[in-house]
Amino acid sequence: MVMEIVCPAGTPAALRAAVKAGAHTIYCGFADETNARNFPGLNFDRNEMREGVSFAHAHGAKVLVAINTFPRAGDEAIWHRAVADAEACGADAVILADPGLLDHTAQTHLGLRRHLSVQAAAANADVINFYAETFGVKRVVLPRVLSVPEIAAINAETDVETEVFVFGGLCVMAEGRCSLSSYATGLSPNMNGVCSPASHVEYSDDHGVLNAQLGGYTIHRVGKNDPAPYPTLCKGCFGAGGKTGHLFEDPVSLNAEHLIPQLQKAGVTALKIEGRQRSRSYVAQVVRNFRAAVDALEAGKPLPEGMLARLSEGQAMTTGAYKKTWR
């Protein structure tokens, strides 16, 4: 079976572009704190979601709605409403992380397919099977801490479908288990759906040297003519033990296109592309390339070569945890 390409859409225009470019499945979220890409000007209101789902279905594509932040105490109704509205809009599944929200959805939306978000950081077959037995989860998005052989071992021990990230931004920390951003800025992925928010970024020019700060902490400092990556906290330049450098991760992004055949052999069902904040032209380009790759694989042809490098904004690429030496 052809591996499923799961593509992000931050806007209705990006959704349509991704569907036309050949995405099998689109994931998106409502324009509020219920999803983990809660950025200004992004995401869908209820009408846009309904229309987006209709458009996708008319073209044979599916839509998954990410409701993958952790509901705030006292305000769970906002998240419950998001699940109900996703179902009413015709979504093919919801992507959830919070056990309370999974429990609520399993009990009150029996017909709505449930996927486990990467934010749940379910990193072994035992806990994945537990989510399946307890909440009827049909698919898990694997955390970015596993090597390809470990993914194969998980698939050998579970009937739950697995979906893995293959392209885009790369979390270095286990997702859903990181509060670096709220420590420095007060806003976190788990509670607010944001990480290293632009509202807390400050650039300053110091005699030809560009400083990038987040929440008052200098994340990196580069020469005026050097590339200045966005100051994402875990990819900053810091000092420890007498050394200075990118102690957690280099300013790299994930590209696992060459690993697609191994991931297929490992039993992976779906390949996920990161980037709901990306433009529709970027999304369409990435989808076309990955669709060509899985179609080539299915036809027994070699993968098209190196098509994605120029989309990585001049950043270096990594295959992340899929290779064991990354650890």
Next chain:
Amino acid sequence: MVLGELICSKRLPFYQDCIPDAIATLLAAGKNVALTSLALVTLKRERKLTAELVEMGVEVEINDLTALPYLPKGSRFSVGPLVNVYNEGTLAWLASRGAHRVCLPPEMPLKSVETLATAGAKIGVTIEVWGHGRLPLAISGRCYHARLHDRTKDNCQFACEHDPDGLDVRTVDDQPFMAMNGVQTLSDTHACVAHQIDAITKAGVSALRLSPQSKGFVILCELYRQLLDGKLDGAQTVDAICRIDCDTRLSDGFLMGARGADWSRARATT
């Protein structure tokens, strides 16, 4: 007292033989004892370790849901600060499975803590918050101590062994920021709720988690005991804590401030 290995399964062989004696000593002294699960379970031997926790005969503190299916049906357990309990729904679900005590995620603001303490009181769950110590900010598949020494996690040669309190991580401006602890990232500041003790008590919190540090931890525990007994007020407690190590920077921003690193009593910050 919570014993056991939370961060890295490779550390456990160094002291696992001491755990049964430690449990016996603490139980004999009338203390409540729990054994923690690992925070991130990926390897087969880590799954086995997690499954075997119950065999030690004391309560298990789950710090990853992986531990949950291994617990015998009907057993009481506690929930550690690395499990995401952010709301009433999750709290009630855990309680229905046997949780009787929950240490909330350190990043939760006081308003949410109060909501959950109220909900917990109705269903018989004790609510605990991160009381003192470097904050557990992140956990990863990658070992940063090993990376610093140009090694991989699987060949780490125990690069972290000389940094029992974590290794300071500073910005390029030499501003203290974080600390690396193998696969874990900690805050530079030590969280300290002494100043907020009245607000926390009023919110319905009934326990404080004190995270161990190599310097003056016994004194620190005594100070918090005196604070809870009303023998010291918040300001006196903070002053005494600062005397243990005058280089320690404190924070209580997750509970009260605009961001986690903030400290409600600016005098003691950098």
